[in-house]
Amino acid sequence: MFHRNPLDLALMVRLHLDAEILAVQAGLKALRIALIGAPRHPDDAETIDAFLREQAWAKAVRGQVRLVEDALHLSAGRVGRKRVAPLVLNAP
Secondary structure (H helix, E strand, C coil): CCCCCHHHHHHHHHHHHHHHHHHHHHHHHHHHHHHCCCCCCHHHHHHHHHHHHHHHHHHHHHHHHHHHHHHHHHHHHHHHHHHHHHHHHCCC
């Protein structure tokens, strides 16, 4: 289905990335709250860095998917106009 509807696929991917970004933010917040008042471990900074890298990656990919969505919207608009124009010109 999605190979015939690439715009729907792009939307689904972007929504998935939005959900991943929210999950990473929630996980990072929960980790930081859990670390308040707890003794520091060397792995804490690495774990926080991993959350931040994952969030940055997801945001970058989401931006790229958004560019694809915009191009597909633009392309769909052009195709739509091409299909409508002959109908209008050939109308009785």
